[in-house]
Amino acid sequence: MKIGLYGGAFDPIHNGHVSMIEGALDSGIVDIVIVIPSARNPFKPGRSLTCAPYRYYMVKNVIEDLFDDKVFVSDIEFKISGVSYTDTIVDEIRDPSYIEEFLMSCGISPKKASASHKFFWIAGSDSLETLYSWHNAGSLVSKIDFLMAQRPGDDTDPSDIARVNSEKLGVPVNITTFAIDGIEVASSDIRATGNFDEIPEAARAFIAEHNLYEACGVLEYASDEACVHFTDVGIWMFGYLKKKRLLHTLNTGLLSAYLARCHGCDIDKALIAGSVHDCAKELPMEDQLRMARARCGDLFTEDKLLHSPAGAVFYSETYGVDDPEILDAITYHTTGRGNMTLLDEIVFLADKIEPSRTYTDLSVMRRIAPTDLDGAARLCLESVVDKFRKKGRPVHPLTEEFMKSLGMK
Ligand SMILES: [Fe+2]
Ligand SMILES: [Fe+2]
Numbered sequence: 589m590k591i592g593l594y595g596g597a598f599d600p601i602h603n604g605h606v607s608m609i610e611g612a613l614d615s616g617i618v619d620i621v622i623v624i625p626s627a628r629n630p631f632k633p634g635r636s637l638t639c640a641p642y643r644y645y646m647v648k649n650v651i652e653d654l655f656d657d658k659v660f661v662s663d664i665e666f667k668i669s670g671v672s673y674t675d676t677i678v679d680e681i682r683d684p685s686y687i688e689e690f691l692m693s694c695g696i697s698p699k700k701a702s703a704s705h706k707f708f709w710i711a712g713s714d715s716l717e718t719l720y721s722w723h724n725a726g727s728l729v730s731k732i733d734f735l736m737a738q739r740p741g742d743d744t745d746p747s748d749i750a751r752v753n754s755e756k757l758g759v760p761v762n763i764t765t766f767a768i769d770g771i772e773v774a775s776s777d778i779r780a781t782g783n784f785d786e787i788p789e790a791a792r793a794f795i796a797e798h799n800l801y802e803a804c805g806v807l808e809y810a811s812d813e814a815c816v817h818f819t820d821v822g823i824w825m826f827g828y829l830k831k832k833r834l835l836h837t838l839n840t841g842l843l844s845a846y847l848a849r850c851h852g853c854d855i856d857k858a859l860i861a862g863s864v865h866d867c868a869k870e871l872p873m874e875d876q877l878r879m880a881r882a883r884c885g886d887l888f889t890e891d892k893l894l895h896s897p898a899g900a901v902f903y904s905e906t907y908g909v910d911d912p913e914i915l916d917a918i919t920y921h922t923t924g925r926g927n928m929t930l931l932d933e934i935v936f937l938a939d940k941i942e943p944s945r946t947y948t949d950l951s952v953m954r955r956i957a958p959t960d961l962d963g964a965a966r967l968c969l970e971s972v973v974d975k976f977r978k979k980g981r982p983v984h985p986l987t988e989e990f991m992k993s994l995g996m997k
Contacts, residue, residue, distance in 0.1 A: 615766035924990030
């Protein structure tokens with residue numbers, strides 16, 4: 589099988605990317621294309637890229653919407669620890685134990701999946717001009733051929749680019765071209781202008797659902813360390829949380845950071861506590877119970893509540909973080925407690941009103957939260973308690989204490 593590999597940040601994926609994929613397939617040179625969103629920026633860690641799971645799922649939504657069975661998305665970059673270069677990615681993806689399983693998971697018959705494959709790296713002419721400077725380029729060009737996209741009017745001769753690279757590297761370089769539409773668009777411009785005209789509908793819907801680029805704006809006010817940690821915990825939880833839960837917990841982190849900025853709370857702590865607040869929710873119940881007991885004894889007994897204290901323990905054990913404010917905000921995010929700290933209240937509320945939440949009309953809570961946190965928390969508690977009463981579920985004594993502290997009955 590001839591397999592095109594198309595890597596990038598896709599922040600966001602736009603119509604230029606789509607035309608690259610279409611052009612590569614239409615050329616007939618490759619049978620399928622595997623799109624590989626990057627996990628980290630090797631040159632600028634932290635806030636330079638939108639946290640990886642958002643970009644991965646945005647790309648996946650677009651590919652599933654626009655292409656049937658010839659384009660797939662790989663999360664291979666999330667599995668490479670540390671910095672991943674094209675060379676590393678190509679090695680990992682060509683590994684028979686990876687590619688066979690990946691192709692079969694995409695519905696490609698075992699016979700085709702286990703056949704021998706030829707790989708092509710898809711790129712624009714500008715980046716291939718300096719291919720010789722890529723990490724381990726001499727080794728890379730011996731493993732893979734290159735597919736160079738050519739826009740209408742681009743008369744770059746691929747054999748010139750191949751010759752220059754070949755001379756510099758001292759080994760042959762194979763470059764083939766394919767034609768693409770002349771869409772001139774850059775992700776950085778899209779982010780800067782907020783003009784989403786040139787991005788596919790599914791990406792637009794994803795950005796709107798998570799209020800993505802507006803929400804990420806708060807990272808400007810967080811420290812470099814917190815931004816790097818935000819990326820790290822996103823990649824960590826990507827490994828075991830389902831899509832909806834993962835995006836919810838990251839959204840909660842970004843909204844917590846925003847509310848922290850509005851109310852003079854520590855932005856870094858809010859970002860991190862919010863981001864990992866549901867990190868234990870999909871662990872086996874016996875693990876949740878053990879961790880919850882270790883943190884709070886028998887304070888939480890209901891299954892649905894265990895993940896809160898368990899999350900504090902799980903995060904703390906994984907990252908060696910023992911900041912009591914962060915761990916308390918995670919522990920009490922479901923119930924609240926009497927004498928809530930500002931950080932507790934922010935994470936509690938952000939969890940209930942982050943942009944992808946739709947369980948009830950949240951418009952008033954969302955509108956007032958930046959200026960009246962207690963007011964928004966009261967509305968939120970009224971709605972939660974009302975739901976509990978309708979279902980005949982008891983309200984947790986900690987929640988009653990929280991309500992009392994806000995002057996509620
Ligand atoms: Fe939760
Ligand atoms: Fe949550």
